[in-house]
Amino acid sequence: MILIGELSLWVALLVAGWACAVSFAGGALRRADLVASGERAIYATWGFVLLASIGLWTALLTHDFSFRFVASFTSANLPTLYTITAFWAGQAGSLLLWALILTTYSAIAVWTNRHRNRTLMPYVAGTLAGIAAFFLATMCFGANPYERMNWVPPDGNGMNPQLQNPGMAIHPPNLYLGYVATAVPFAFAVAALITRRLDGEWLAAVRRWSLVSWFFLTVGITLGMWWAYVELGWGGYWAWDPVENASLLPWLTGTAFLHSIMVQEKRGMLRKWNVVLVVTTFILSILGTFITRSGVINSVHSFAQSPVGTWFAALLTIAIVGTGYLVATRLPDLKTQAQLESMVSREAAFLYNNVLLVGIAFSVLWGTLFPILSEAVRGTKITVAAPFFNLVNVPLGLLLLALTGIGPLIAWRRASVANLQRQFALPLFGGLAAGALLLALGMREGHALIAYTLAGFVATTILQEFWKGTRARMRLHGESAVAGLAHLVARNRRRYGGYIVHAGVVILFCAFAGLAFKREADVTLHAGESYAAIDPYGHHWRFTSNGVSVYDQLNRHVTAVSLKPTRDGQPMPLIETEKRQHFDSRGNPTFEPATAVGILERPMEDVYVVLTGVRENDAAELRITFNPLVWWVWYGGITMALGGLIVMWPQTQRARDRSGYNTVLRPEATAHA
Amino acid sequence: MKPRTTFLLGAAAIVGIAGYLMAGAITRTGVYYLTPQELAGRVAHDSTFVGIGVKVGARVVPGSIQRAAGGREVSFRVTDGGQSYPVVYRGIIPDTFADSADVILEGRLGRDGTFRATTLLAKCASRYENAPRPTDEKFRKYRATPGYRAVTTART
Structure with a gap:
């Protein structure tokens, strides 16, 4: 099965290449047989990528440590759930997941449009197959999940304990489902540009795909925030880290598109703008993958450069130059059919909504890329962090919130x-x-x-x-x-x-x-000692330490502290926080100790406790944080x-x-x- | 005025505000991101550079980590191969902080040549070079078992 999977990866690359070539040729020459062959090849690509994925899962579940990927991210004693999710714990597997989702989407898009949008479909299929071929080539030549090592280790390195979390198990697939779904609207936009059929037809085909993408990005971003909050232990859920920004960018432009599409449907305006938004959203998705995968931005100089970076840079360049050329040569076809009649109208509110969303996206992109830009222009790397993003985006976000109220109420x-x-x-x-x-x-x-x-x-x-x-x-x-x-x-x-x-x-x-209104304090507590604090609402809290306990559990060694809190004298549920040292199946410690945060979740505020260290066996060093209203972030997302x-x-x-x-x-x- | 013109004026105002906010935010919150060598070069040129907030990306010198009792203070050395600096940091130490970890420090270089970090971000080195190697210490016993033979020796 593993061998079948390995070979399927190469076959999939060939078939995707074929699908791309014959679909474009069939569209240009108006040859129905070529178009049909291209569509069959799309289904076949999906089949082969699925086989390749099953092969990798087989290798993971059978613990075949001769594969570099399996040995790098799993160990024999890793719980089965995480052995399955190890599929996307590393770069090569993530690329395969991308390809799997992309070819599945392509097959669905081709199938649902087998009687509709026939003029557009050859180019849609060709573009999607081209993107798939690109990802498959990146894997075959750059980061192959089936790469074998020249020795077979007795056990793998195991999974980074921070990834051993249910949120992290489903967060990447969700995000990828969102990222990849932007490829379908992009393919339709390219098809509409090539065929010059830029009326409502392609928009109708694209709207639901944009919603799918938006939905999964929303779920994925929320899960990511939740994971960062419960797992990383710094007390927040959003750090404006480049990786987080990368997921926010296509969400912002996708949201802008879902609004501006209504203006085109109702009023026939914004035709150029919609094409640009769809293309931008896709490019930002690729850029997001590029940023997170290549190490260009997050990097300290010494980080190993991954060969995948060059491939993505190539795809980005092709996508930007190609669509730039198409839009430039199709400008006359994109003439708007109606004018803005009044500033006090829903169109105007939507236009401002778009300006704001794209403005926020631009500022986030600018801040994320600033180290590179400043190094290129002035020769010194200057970085910006959370304060920059907050200074810029808080005012813009508040304006956007106001428009959220105004837009739906005002008449067209x-x-x-x-x-x-x-x-x-x-x-x-x-x-x-x-x-x-x-x-x-x-x-x-x-x-x-x-x-x-x-x-x-x-x-x-x-x-x-x-x-x-x-x-x-x-x-x-x-x-x-x-x-x-x-x-x-x-x-x-x-x-x-x-x-x-x-x-x-x-x-x-x-x-x-x-x-x-967040409040935090660093305290040291021996067993039986307590710490008193006042929360942002003025309630009096007292935290009493039950002492430090040490025990083994599953694949980890745990040092735990539990606190008995009272609020205005009333007892509250225990809060337990841990440091975990994971070890492999032979009892060797793996990775550095990981923090398990103790959180007392309540609608009004979370009490967030991190064990930073233990001194003299029973003195626990703790950081206690009152985080107001965090609970509502998850429910807002839901x-x-x-x-x-x-x-x-x-x-x-x-x-x-x-x-x-x-x-x-x-x-x-x-x-x- | 035509509505279109009014709208464009409004949009220009928003873009202007955004640009103004961004420019201001960069001058107020932007910090230099340097390697130890670049930092040393700047300090040599301009002695006022000491005491200015900067970010430094470097690698932890193996064996240099000295954790104070408890878990909140640590001193260590960082290097980029050329220049090295002693670092003192107080605060939550990230789980991934260890020998040879790539770290990003934020803080100031003191007059005594010690870097006082206020934030410490660490990337686990193993995340990037994480395949097990035959030479790994934990496989010593495994290598000694009678049936073991390395398929090839030098390449990994």
Whole structure:
């Protein structure tokens, strides 16, 4: 099976190359037989990549340590779950996962479009096959998961303990599902550019794929934050690390696209912009993989340069130059069909939303690449860190939050004064009330106050929309409030799913603003000693140490401390924090000790305890942090993902027409609109 | 004014604000990222460079780590092959910090030539060169078993 997998990788490369060549040729020469052959080759590529993946899993699960990949990332005593997820613990396996997801998506895209979009499909298939061929070539020639070593070690090195976490097991596949899904809209954009069919057709085909990508990126980023928070032990969930930024960039431009696509559907505007956004999102995904995989950015000088970097640089260059050329030569076809009629309109709100999202993306990209840029221009490396990103993105993010409330309420084309009064009176009141209440309760942090005021405003707009819609259904159809609400969402998934996403955004912003009130302290506690602290809400806490205990568990040696906390005198659940020294199946220690954070999770705040060291056998050195509202970060993320699911849930064509978003707009239909 | 012009003015304002924020944030929060050799070069040129916040990327000299009792203070040496500096750091020591680890330090070089780090980031060296090697110490017993023979010797 392993040998079959190894050979399949090479066969897949050949077949993908064939699919790419004949699909483009079939499209250009209008030869149906070549096109059909290309599509069959797409399915075949998927089959071979699947075989290659099964082969690697077989090698992992049978602990075949003659393979460098298996020996590097697993050991004989690694729990089975993590042996399976070791597939994406290293570079070569991650590339194979990329290829597996990409070819699966390609097969699905070709299958679902076997009767639709026939003019576009040869180029779509060709582009997707080209990207797949590129990844397969990177593996075959750069980082082969099937590389054998010239000796067989008795045991592998084992998995980095920080990766032995359920969040890390599913975080990378989610992120990759998101990254890779941007390739399909990109392929459609390339096809539309080549065939000059730049009306609504390709957008309709692309919208659901963009949603899929957005959904998985949202889930993946949330999981990544959760993993960083519970596993890394520095007390936060987002450090503006280049790897994190890399996942945020395509999410930002993807979000911008999901908004601007509505403007093109409804008004026929932004045609150039949408093409550029789709292409940019894909390029940023590749750039993200490039950044995280090549070590160009994160690197201390001495890091081993991976050969994969050059391959990705080549793909990036081809994608940028190729699409740049296509867009430049197709500019006349991309002429917009309508003009902005008024500044006070939903189009304008969406345009500003796009400017802000892309502006944030640009600043994040700039900050991430700044060390390279400054070295290239001025010869010295200058780095920026979290303070830079916060200084720039807090104001921009707050503006964006405000638009989240304004956009959905304002009318298309031109809003009347009456429309504005009717829609905004209550939300404005809601926002100001929230701000005033917090000010009265003694909150004095400027940014946080603005954030909560805006959050109150947006939350009220969302509630108002749901209330108005439900009330209308109750009146018109005589439904109960619950049934009315359920039907309202089910019949208008795009609209109300979108509001649920916005509700998630509001929750997230509230949680982010909570960080302004974080408090932490370093303490040393002997068994029986206690430490008293006051949390940001003014409650009195007391932490009493139960002493240090040492024991062996599974594949690790554990040093643990448990704290007995009380809050205003009331006993709270125990908090336990550990240092873990992992060892391999022969009892040799592997890796450096890992921290297991003790977290007491509560909706209002987390108590976050890290064991930094043990002195004289029973003196535990601890860092105790009060993290307000962190709990809501996860629920905000879940709410957003849920809203995304509602939006992309398939609807029948009839229901889609009824909800007013008929996605295939012919140019002539919008020209006179 | 046409709505389009108004919109463009607004967009330009946003871009302007973003640019202004970015430029300001870089001058206020940007720090030099240097290797020990580059740091030594700068200090030799300009003695006021001592005491300025910088980031240094280097490798921990094996055997130089001295952890103070407990877990919150550590002193060690870093090098890039050419120049080396003694470092003192207080704070949470990352799990991946060890001999030969690649580290990124943030802090100031003191007049006494000691680098006082306020943050310490460590990349585990094994993450990049992580395949087990026949020469690894932990395989000594394995190599001594009668059936063992190295397939090839020199290449790994």
